Amino acid sequence: MAHAPAAHAHHFADLRQQREAAQLGMWIFLVTEVLFFAGLFTAYTLYRWRYSAGFDAASHELALLPGGANTIILLLSSLTMVLAVYHAEHEDRRRLARYLAATLLLGLAFMLIKAFEYREKFVHHHVPGAGFLWHGPDANAAQLFFGLYFVMTGLHALHVIVGLGLLSVLLVRARSRRFTPPRHDTVEIAGLYWHFVDLVWIFLFPLLYLIGRHA
Amino acid sequence: MSAAAPAIHRYVRVFAALVALTLVTIAVAMIDLGPLNIAVALLIAVTKASLVAVFFMHLRHSHYLVWLFFGLGLIWMLVLLVATLHESASREWIPSPPGWAP
Numbered sequence: 001m002a003h004a005p006a007a008h009a010h011h012f013a014d015l016r017q018q019r020e021a022a023q024l025g026m027w028i029f030l031v032t033e034v035l036f037f038a039g040l041f042t043a044y045t046l047y048r049w050r051y052s053a054g055f056d057a058a059s060h061e062l063a064l065l066p067g068g069a070n071t072i073i074l075l076l077s078s079l080t081m082v083l084a085v086y087h088a089e090h091e092d093r094r095r096l097a098r099y100l101a102a103t104l105l106l107g108l109a110f111m112l113i114k115a116f117e118y119r120e121k122f123v124h125h126h127v128p129g130a131g132f133l134w135h136g137p138d139a140n141a142a143q144l145f146f147g148l149y150f151v152m153t154g155l156h157a158l159h160v161i162v163g164l165g166l167l168s169v170l171l172v173r174a175r176s177r178r179f180t181p182p183r184h185d186t187v188e189i190a191g192l193y194w195h196f197v198d199l200v201w202i203f204l205f206p207l208l209y210l211i212g213r214h215a
Numbered sequence: 216m217s218a219a220a221p222a223i224h225r226y227v228r229v230f231a232a233l234v235a236l237t238l239v240t241i242a243v244a245m246i247d248l249g250p251l252n253i254a255v256a257l258l259i260a261v262t263k264a265s266l267v268a269v270f271f272m273h274l275r276h277s278h279y280l281v282w283l284f285f286g287l288g289l290i291w292m293l294v295l296l297v298a299t300l301h302e303s304a305s306r307e308w309i310p311s312p313p314g315w316a317p
Contacts (some may be wrong), residue, residue, distance in 0.1 A: 020278045027281045031288030038292045042299050049300075051315070064241070071237050079230040082271045086222060140315050188273075195272045202263045205237075206256035210244035214252065 019185045026189045030196050033159075037200055040152050044207060047144055054141020056212025061126060061142075062149070066113045067209040071201065073113070077106035078198045081191045084170075088187035096181065097174040103194065104167045107160055114157055121146070149208055156204060159197045166190045229270045236263050 012018040048055045084099035125133035128147040136142070170190055173179040240259040248255065268274050274281065 020280075023277065024280050024284065027277075028284055031284060034288055035292055035295070038296060042296050045296070045300065046303055049303075050311075068237070068241060072234060075230060075233045075237065078233075078267060078271050079226060082226050083223065086220075086226070192272055195267055198271075199264050199267055202267070203260050206240055206244070206260050210240065210256055211253060213244040214247040 019188075022185050022189055023192070026192045030192065033196060037152075037155070040148070040155065041203065041207075044148050044152065047141075047148070048207075048211070051138065051141035051144065054138030055145045057136060057138060058142035058145035058149075059208060059210075059212040061124075062209045063117070063120070064209060064213070066117050067205055070110050070113050071205045073106050073110050074198045074201050077103045077110070078195050080106065081194045085184070085188050085191045088182065089184045091181075091184075093174060093181045096187070097171060100167055100171040100174055100187075104164060104171060107164045107167065107194075111157065111160060111164075114153065118150075121150075152204055152208070156197065156200050159200070163190075163194050163197050166193060225270065229266055233263055233266055236266075 008015045008018040012021065080099045080102040084096055084103060087095040087099060121127050125131050126146050128143045128150070132139075132143050132146070134142045167190065170182050170187060173182045236259050240256055243255050243259075244252065246252075268285075274285075
C-alpha cells in the first residue's frame, strides 16, 4: 500500500507553515527548559563563588574518564540523531531506523556509565545526607557540591530517559511495517529535544568535572 | 555511502570539531590559569553549544521567529542570573555559618 502524501491539518495554510509552527512550539518549550536548568546553574554559581575551595576539592573527586567518555558519547548521539533527521527528510526508512537505533544505544550507554558513576559515589560515601564522609576541610561545602552534582546530573538523566522514550516510539514506527514511518517534522522535533539534552551536558561537564582539576 | 551528500559531510565535520573542543577543554583544565580557567571552560562550552544549535538543531535554516524566541529566552535568563548574583554580592556582610569557611 502506497503511503498517502503528507497532509497538513486544516488550520494551517500549507505543510511548510505546519512544520515551522511545530518547530517554533518545540523551541518555546526548550526555552522554558533552559530557564528551568538555569535556576540550578545559578545556585551552582552562587555557591561555587562563595565556597570555591570546597567545590574545587569535591570536583577533583569526580573521575574524568567516565565524564569525558559520556561527553563524547552524547556528542556522537547528536550526530546520529541529525543523520536520522536527514534520512527521514529523504524518506530512507531503513537508514532512518538504523540511525534512530544508534542514537538509542548511545543514550543507553550514557545512562549505563552514569549508573556506574552514581554507584561509586555511594561506595565512597559521597552521597549527601547522614552517611556523607569527607576527609579534609570544607566538608559542608563538599557536601553541597555533591548535592548539586546529584540534582543537576539527575535532572539531566531524567531528560535523557524521556529522550530514550521518544526515540523508542520513533524506532518502532520506523521499523514496523504495521505503521507508517514517522514524518520528517516529527523526527526533527524529537531531534531538537535530544540535542537540547546534549547542550545541557556540554555545560555540566566542565562545571562539575573540570573546575579545580589543575589544583 | 561513497557519494554521501554534502550535508552529511558537514555534520561529520561539526562532530569532529565538537570532539576536538572537548579534548581542548580537558587539556586546558589541567593547566593552572587562575581565574581564567573558568572563563576558558565557559567560552569553549558556549562555542560547542553554538555549534550544536546552529548546525545540528538547524538554527541557520530556522524561521526568524525561532531566533527571536530563543534569543529573548537567553536574554531573560541572563537578566535573572545577573540580578540574582548582583543581589547576592551586595549582602557580603552575612557571616558564614559555623563550619562553612568560604
